[in-house]
Amino acid sequence: MRWRCILQVVSILIFILGLTMVFPLLWGLYYGDNGVTPIIHSMALTILVSGGSILLLRGPQTEFISQREGMAIVAVGWTAVGFFGCLPFHLSGEFGPFVNAYFESISGFTTTGSSILTDVQAISKSLLFWRSFIQWLGGMGIIVLSLAILPILGVGGMQLYKAEVPSPVPDKLQPRIRETARILWKVYVLFTVAQVVLLVLGGMGIFDALNHALTTMPTGGFSTKNASMAHFDSVYLDFVVAFFMLLAGINFSLHYQLLKGDTLAFWRNAECRFFLAATVVLTLVVTLNIYGTVYDKIGDAFRYGAFQLVSILTTTGYATADYEQWPAMSQLILLLCMFLGGSAGSTAGGMKCLRIMVCFKYCYKELFTLIHPHAVSRIKIDGRSVPDDVVRSVLGFLALYLGLFAFSSVLLAGLGVDFITAFAAVATTIGNVGPGFGMVGPVENFAAIPVLGKWLLIWCMLLGRLEIYTVIILLVPEFWRK
Amino acid sequence: MKIIIVGAGEVGYHIASRLAVENKDVVVIDRNPEALRRFADNVDVQVIPGSGSSPQILEEAGIREAEILLAVTDSDEANLVACLMAHILSPTTKKLARIRDAAYDKFHDTFRENAPHIDTIINPEIEVVKTIDMLLSAPGAVEVGEFADGRVKFVGIQIDPDSRVAGVKLVNLREKTGTIRPLIAAVVRDEELIIPRGKDRLLAGDLVYLICEDSKLIETLAVFDKRAEPLRRAMIIGGGRIGLRLATLLHERGVSTKIVEKSADHCTRLAEELDGVVVLCGDGSDQSLLAEENIQGMDVFLALTDDEETNILASLLAKRLGARKTITKISKFSYFALMPAIGIELVVSPRLSAINTILQHIRRGKILSAIAIKGERAEVMEAVALETSDIVGKPLKSIHFPNRALVIAVIRDENVIIPSGESVIAPGDRIIIFAERTAIPKIEKILAVKLEYF
Numbered sequence: 001m002r003w004r005c006i007l008q009v010v011s012i013l014i015f016i017l018g019l020t021m022v023f024p025l026l027w028g029l030y031y032g033d034n035g036v037t038p039i040i041h042s043m044a045l046t047i048l049v050s051g052g053s054i055l056l057l058r059g060p061q062t063e064f065i066s067q068r069e070g071m072a073i074v075a076v077g078w079t080a081v082g083f084f085g086c087l088p089f090h091l092s093g094e095f096g097p098f099v100n101a102y103f104e105s106i107s108g109f110t111t112t113g114s115s116i117l118t119d120v121q122a123i124s125k126s127l128l129f130w131r132s133f134i135q136w137l138g139g140m141g142i143i144v145l146s147l148a149i150l151p152i153l154g155v156g157g158m159q160l161y162k163a164e165v166p167s168p169v170p171d172k173l174q175p176r177i178r179e180t181a182r183i184l185w186k187v188y189v190l191f192t193v194a195q196v197v198l199l200v201l202g203g204m205g206i207f208d209a210l211n212h213a214l215t216t217m218p219t220g221g222f223s224t225k226n227a228s229m230a231h232f233d234s235v236y237l238d239f240v241v242a243f244f245m246l247l248a249g250i251n252f253s254l255h256y257q258l259l260k261g262d263t264l265a266f267w268r269n270a271e272c273r274f275f276l277a278a279t280v281v282l283t284l285v286v287t288l289n290i291y292g293t294v295y296d297k298i299g300d301a302f303r304y305g306a307f308q309l310v311s312i313l314t315t316t317g318y319a320t321a322d323y324e325q326w327p328a329m330s331q332l333i334l335l336l337c338m339f340l341g342g343s344a345g346s347t348a349g350g351m352k353c354l355r356i357m358v359c360f361k362y363c364y365k366e367l368f369t370l371i372h373p374h375a376v377s378r379i380k381i382d383g384r385s386v387p388d389d390v391v392r393s394v395l396g397f398l399a400l401y402l403g404l405f406a407f408s409s410v411l412l413a414g415l416g417v418d419f420i421t422a423f424a425a426v427a428t429t430i431g432n433v434g435p436g437f438g439m440v441g442p443v444e445n446f447a448a449i450p451v452l453g454k455w456l457l458i459w460c461m462l463l464g465r466l467e468i469y470t471v472i473i474l475l476v477p478e479f480w481r482k
Numbered sequence: 483m484k485i486i487i488v489g490a491g492e493v494g495y496h497i498a499s500r501l502a503v504e505n506k507d508v509v510v511i512d513r514n515p516e517a518l519r520r521f522a523d524n525v526d527v528q529v530i531p532g533s534g535s536s537p538q539i540l541e542e543a544g545i546r547e548a549e550i551l552l553a554v555t556d557s558d559e560a561n562l563v564a565c566l567m568a569h570i571l572s573p574t575t576k577k578l579a580r581i582r583d584a585a586y587d588k589f590h591d592t593f594r595e596n597a598p599h600i601d602t603i604i605n606p607e608i609e610v611v612k613t614i615d616m617l618l619s620a621p622g623a624v625e626v627g628e629f630a631d632g633r634v635k636f637v638g639i640q641i642d643p644d645s646r647v648a649g650v651k652l653v654n655l656r657e658k659t660g661t662i663r664p665l666i667a668a669v670v671r672d673e674e675l676i677i678p679r680g681k682d683r684l685l686a687g688d689l690v691y692l693i694c695e696d697s698k699l700i701e702t703l704a705v706f707d708k709r710a711e712p713l714r715r716a717m718i719i720g721g722g723r724i725g726l727r728l729a730t731l732l733h734e735r736g737v738s739t740k741i742v743e744k745s746a747d748h749c750t751r752l753a754e755e756l757d758g759v760v761v762l763c764g765d766g767s768d769q770s771l772l773a774e775e776n777i778q779g780m781d782v783f784l785a786l787t788d789d790e791e792t793n794i795l796a797s798l799l800a801k802r803l804g805a806r807k808t809i810t811k812i813s814k815f816s817y818f819a820l821m822p823a824i825g826i827e828l829v830v831s832p833r834l835s836a837i838n839t840i841l842q843h844i845r846r847g848k849i850l851s852a853i854a855i856k857g858e859r860a861e862v863m864e865a866v867a868l869e870t871s872d873i874v875g876k877p878l879k880s881i882h883f884p885n886r887a888l889v890i891a892v893i894r895d896e897n898v899i900i901p902s903g904e905s906v907i908a909p910g911d912r913i914i915i916f917a918e919r920t921a922i923p924k925i926e927k928i929l930a931v932k933l934e935y936f
Contacts, residue, residue, distance in 0.1 A: 158526055172528050175526075176528075
């Protein structure tokens, strides 16, 4: 482990973050709100500290980054970026104690969307914008952004990319990692701009439209309103947002293929078919379940049922309805959706459809072998056989995910949080969803969680966003041995 | 520039990792996912599992946009079919294939002129025999390459402690050498690559790379106390394809040659094919056999079996028993750095030879040839200065040249000129450039015709 090289890359990431603080600053100057001073201070501090350490750590350029160093850079980088990202919140004093500011920042970068704010609308506009903006940065990944714009990370880029965008089967759209990162960001920006335009056409103000677009594409879910999307109460806006949430839950390499003219790209991909089928089937079940019990009109049942299901399944976390008033079956479906999540290679969190599919197929294979003890069978996705080590890593991931979920929820309950809340808060943070059930339901927030509990959930959010291995490996003693 | 490499073996790996560093788009195709994983983990290239001779896979890899297809799998047949398919799908793509079987030797031109129109056929065995031949003709050289169709040689030599140039500053070198002014391109000292300036000294133990005209090669090397000695007797260990080719060549030169091969069957075949060469059946690392066959009288001992550990040990043994010079064939690149330390002086590698040949064809602009040195950290390139390129018509010092690169020689008509900052390169000159790996993309840009960017 060469710490100089690790810290150097981390400093570069923080430096970029510092530069992006100019965007909320502009909004602050435009509105003349109280966010200007804290943002200027944070920006100065961030740029000075990171710039200083870049100069201090400069040395021969590193050509090769090992897998281990890549993971350390990403894990340390995200923690540090979360810290510098929370400075505007903390220095403004509008967010309460430091843990709240850090929680909000990590919730942003990990695209979780869980908030400790009781009254969102009372916060300065510039700080709200920063809150949405860091979610947008975190969605596609700050390292992927650096890979796209900076030449310096060229060679070691592969290791960083793999640690930040973990996927059972990595997609490389172009021979070079830099081109791949650029394509992903182009698609991401394109969709965000399209959504802003559609939201403005639907009558949303430019500031709100921008904020909501910035938190839809990363499947984040921060809203500028206390009542989240319910505030706008517009069928058109609900469907625009739901549509873009669905897009964000699909593998971005499929978007790229679609934009290149391959119209059947979605259909040919087994995971995408699975994801869309799950969305349709579960939406119908929820709609039928809440029709008559909660909503009298089938139209309303579909509108709220579909929006809420897509919002939770893609791990965005906007709310248009208080689903805690819904029948138990719908609530359970939503809870399980938090685990399922979107597609691999999308900005959604959760376990990812691809892994669930591999797991199902593995179970079927086991059953098949019981019936035909001499059978030789392979797990296939899209007609291609999945290598054994990928299957093993998927099963290991699922076991770790569930194990960490169980362990963390027991810990949270031990800190004095009630049964439902503890269960749902951990599920929603590790899945990067946003709202949970009980004390942290769609109309409540995370302010009432004890301080230690907040730190625990911060850890869960990082685990979920970096897909367990990158974060948990730091706790393995073997990792630190020379 | 997009390059497709079929075959994820050693040659594929080294070519891919070099090209990726130079920001070229590289796609690697191989059947073996394990081999591909090594690429995906360490090199910034795209990998596609599948057969390189399948049209579908080639399409997926983007053969239509590819400038070059490189077929370097272990199988000659697979390489030929990959080129054939590539030719059908995309006739404009330049095709390079590695073909080893001697049965194809006479058909290289046929393949070029008729389908599959392979632009270059690389036979590592032929390349390595060529390298050995050059090493034998340059006394004391540990690495040799040639430019300008052999008129200019590029030689690497080790400075001995008792050499008269040890400890001499470059500016004072001429006092020691008389009329000949050796042109030193680079020095490798303690694994460090140095581009020497006038005030730098040469030290004992340095590996010095120099350029000189072929006709002055012997005199130049004599300056460094490397004297030519006649080659009369040679012993080859290993009767594989390289051994056979070399034995034939040496015999034609009138060298009395002995070839040692372990397998009796192989020996019979060798005896059938070779006339006048002594074929011995036995183990090349067998001391009594070597002693019996007059090892101490050998001018050169060549260990060319397929087992590199055997080669290393046989060479060491031969050296100890009194062979004057040994040449050892080694494939594993990671061993190269160890060789001087354990006393192996001359090393050849079919893979490195193949890589050098392939590189010459990949380089853009008018680069005629390229030689990789010192574990691929740097390259020496020969290029024609085109009229519309950035390099002609102004003094060298005003050309924005990358840091770790240097024009070391200019060949104008028949003369080799050592350029200074004031020298102006004329269109049509051949220039020899030394460049570290990282500087190569910029060099290519400087040499390229400007029109290309419009």
